[in-house]
Amino acid sequence: MRRVELRSDTFTRPTRAMRHAMATAVVGDDVYGEDPTVNELEQTVAGMFGMAAAVFMPTGSMGNQVALQLLVPPGDELLTDADAHVVTYELGAAARYGGIQTRTVVADRGVLDPAVVAAQVRPDGWGTVPTRAVSVENTHNRGGGAVYPFETLAAVGSVCRDAGVALHCDGARLWHAAVAQDRPLPAYGALFDTLMVSVSKGLAAPVGSLLLGGADLMAEARAVRKRLGGGMRQSGVLAAAALVAVRDNVGRLADDHARARRLAVACADAAAGVVDVDAVETNIVVVDLAGHPLDARDFAARAADRGVHVGLLAPQRVRLLTHLDVDDDDIAYAADVLAGVLQS
Numbered sequence: 001m002r003r004v005e006l007r008s009d010t011f012t013r014p015t016r017a018m019r020h021a022m023a024t025a026v027v028g029d030d031v032y033g034e035d036p037t038v039n040e041l042e043q044t045v046a047g048m049f050g051m052a053a054a055v056f057m058p059t060g061s062m063g064n065q066v067a068l069q070l071l072v073p074p075g076d077e078l079l080t081d082a083d084a085h086v087v088t089y090e091l092g093a094a095a096r097y098g099g100i101q102t103r104t105v106v107a108d109r110g111v112l113d114p115a116v117v118a119a120q121v122r123p124d125g126w127g128t129v130p131t132r133a134v135s136v137e138n139t140h141n142r143g144g145g146a147v148y149p150f151e152t153l154a155a156v157g158s159v160c161r162d163a164g165v166a167l168h169c170d171g172a173r174l175w176h177a178a179v180a181q182d183r184p185l186p187a188y189g190a191l192f193d194t195l196m197v198s199v200s201k202g203l204a205a206p207v208g209s210l211l212l213g214g215a216d217l218m219a220e221a222r223a224v225r226k227r228l229g230g231g232m233r234q235s236g237v238l239a240a241a242a243l244v245a246v247r248d249n250v251g252r253l254a255d256d257h258a259r260a261r262r263l264a265v266a267c268a269d270a271a272a273g274v275v276d277v278d279a280v281e282t283n284i285v286v287v288d289l290a291g292h293p294l295d296a297r298d299f300a301a302r303a304a305d306r307g308v309h310v311g312l313l314a315p316q317r318v319r320l321l322t323h324l325d326v327d328d329d330d331i332a333y334a335a336d337v338l339a340g341v342l343q344s
Contacts, residue, residue: 004334006263007311009173009256009283009323011204017248018205018241027236030056031226037236041243045197045210048246049189053218056239058230060172060209061085063196064135065093066224067211071133071166071194074099079120080135081107083142085170097228101129109279110140111148114155121163133166133193134159139173139180142313145260145284147177150187157191167191172198172209176282179253193217202253202283203245204324207238249324256283256322259331263320266335271342285320286313292342299341308337 014022028034038056046054057063064086072078078094080086082104086094094100105116112134121131136156140146160167169192171177178185189195194213199205211221225231232238257280264280267287274287287310289296296312303310311319320338322331 001307002330002333003307003309004330004337005309005325006320006322006334007309009201009321011200011206011324013325014206014241015204015244018244021240021244022237025236025240027234029233030235031231031233035234035236035239037243038239041239041246042210044243045246046212048185049195049197049212050186051189051195051212052215054210054212055218055221055225056232056235056242057196057209057211057225058207058232060170060196060198060200061090061093062225062228062230063209063211064168064170065090065097066221066228066230067168067194067196067213068094068100068133068135069098069224070213070217070220071168072098072100073132075101075129076132077101077103077122077129078133078135079103079105079117079131081105081110081112081137081140083107083110083140084135084137085141085172086135086137088142103131109146110137110143111146111152112136112156114152114159117156118159118163121159121165123163131163131165133168135168135170137170138177139282139284141173141284144279144286145173145176145282146279147180147281150181150183153188153191166193168193169195171195172201173282175250176202176253176257179250180257180282199242199245202256202323203242203249205238205242205245208242252324253283256324256326257281259283259322259326259328260285260320262331263322263335263338266339267342270339274342283322287318287320287338289316289318294341302341302344303337306337306340308334
């Protein structure tokens with residue numbers, strides 16, 4: 001039986017080029033800034049986004065939390081959307097390790113409205129907790145891979161500058177947004193004080209993310225990373241695979257988007273109303289089972305019985321993700337299986 005892994009967009013079989021790069025990586029001690037492969041990765045990715053510096057992180061969650069600690073002093077406030085990864089999937093780290101108060105607003109598919117941000121930012125001096133930073137997520141995970149319109153991002157940035165607050169981007173899947181909108185990466189880099197991008201999702205490296213920002217800020221980021229236990233030694237072995245990922249795998253993300261849309265169409269054809277095909281902009285498909293006889297767990301179990309593994313978002317919501325492990329034949333098989341489950 002064929003196995004198709006749609007639970008996440010992390011790649012489970014490093015390519016031959018990645019394995020070779022890892023086996024032959026020149027390494028040093030990155031805690032001392034002496035790993036040449038890590039240094040090359042950081043310089044390469046910072047240059048891709050037109051930003052001054054980058055720091056290699058073990059995970060995207062750590063990259064986000066380091067950024068928030070840099071931008072928001074303990075006891076002050078971060079403003080973000082109610083479904084943001086930084087407040088939904090990072091286990092309260094901002095509060096526990098940064099002493100940061102978070103305030104959230106409900107946003108359609110996780111995309112913040114600039115006017116709402118302007119109205120919600122709290123200034124100093126009014127007996128309230130002041131807002132120090134705003135965080136956006138692009139693409140948005142729980143929003144079904146929603147892409148921020150670039151003009152909306154720019155407008156949020158203008159609101160932040162006018163209010164004197166910082167802007168962070170959880171850009172774990174920002175590569176997808178850039179491909180979907182055909183925007184150059186430096187256009188995004190110019191908008192943010194800090195930006196986290198992942199290399200272990202759509203770009204298919206085994207491990208890692210990078211935090212980008214100004215040179216002085218990234219020097220501070222290294223200290224915060226170390227404090228959180230993220231100082232790695234001969235991590236050039238991991239950075240070597242990440243270099244292959246950023247050089248070889250950005251352009252192919254459009255294939256993942258097309259395959260996700262094929263899955264969406266198959267599900268929508270099988271059961272009316274379970275998928276909004278027009279909302280599938282990148283590599284994430286959300287199947288909404290509200291009103292369907294199956295709940296999310298039953299749906300996932302029946303699909304798994306036939307080798308198709310999906311993710312659970314909520315009691316009535318399932319998430320499908322396409323990635324480098326999933327080819328056209330896998331999509332055809334998965335579409336047939338999922339359609340059959342929906343019709344059962």
